[in-house]
Amino acid sequence: MLDSYIFISDFPKAFVDEYVHWLDLGTGEVEFRPVESPWTPDPSNWRLVVHNTDGAPSLFRKIPGDGAAPVDLIDIRSATFQMISHLLSALESPEHIIITCTLDALEASLSRLHLVFFVNQTSEFECRSIPGYVIDDFQSCGTMFGLKNQLVLRPSHGSLEMPRRVIIPQGDIKFGSDGDFASVSIQTGTARHVQWHEYTIDTDLGRLTGNVSLHSKLYQCYLHALTSHCLPDPLLVLSESERVCALRAE
Structure with a gap:
């Protein structure tokens, strides 16, 4: 041994x-x-x-x-590992990412979060745990600017009917300032299992919507408070008339 x-x-x-x-x-x-x-x-x-x-x-x-x-x-020192671990770095540190390949598949496992990603037929990095969603090239949900640990997903087929989503891990929150803006990071430490929260980006009403758990909503409120700025976030900027029209459309 x-x-x-x-x-x-x-x-x-x-x-x-x-x-x-x-x-x-x-x-x-x-x-x-x-x-x-x-x-x-x-x-x-x-x-x-x-x-x-x-x-x-x-x-x-x-x-x-x-x-x-x-x-x-996949060797942790290889260019392939470096590229993929960089894509997932908002959720997990490289030492906890396992990347494997077979003759026809390349897969990355974030075992602590119970999330799996793979390269699909269109060469996009798709989330097996949230079928039909791939990592978005545009990593901004329109709010929570300064939050380092969030991964934005979009529908793989570009459907306008399916909203984008954002995954945010649960952990110890550290915050400070980066110039005139907030800088917020979430540290998961050495925990064997890491909880995460999924929010839907509702551009019609200008908000993030999550599951019905109180814990998830309070976590979202806390992150909004830490990343707030004197200038409103683009997602949250919606005139009253636009909100009324969006609500009527529902």
Whole structure:
């Protein structure tokens, strides 16, 4: 059994903390066994194969037992990992992001938030947990300016009937100022599970709407208060006549 510390900075944190590592001295292969079953080998476990002599690259792969295609882990130092982790950095730090690929799929898992993203057929990064929504190129919901930790999604097919959405994680809120504007960040620390809130961007009424939980609404109010400015946010700027027309249209 190997000490986990030797894998720090080379693998996502989950592969360091949630697995025990067994080295086969004969083959040079390292098997990653879940901490729940450290003494039980399994052909479907993640395995690290290091090639030192034949010039072949090292391989970290999982072969599912159901006959599915092998799954490879994307190196955290690769350009692919850097690009994708940057897209998701508003929700999660790189050390907690797991990016894998098969012959026909590329997927990023944010296990602490129970969110999964994948590259769809149109080469957009779609959220599997919220089907039909992809990461928007325009990362602004029209309000809460200065909030660093929010990810805006849009409908993948560009439908005007489906509104954009914003995901905001739950955590310790730190706030300060950046020039004349607020700077607000949400720190999730070392929590094993991270809660998140989803809000719909209602451009007709100029507001964010969320679920019916009081906690979600209070969280939204607090973030609005921290990011408020003397100038009104574009989303919230809606004349009284426009509000009446929008309400009548509903």
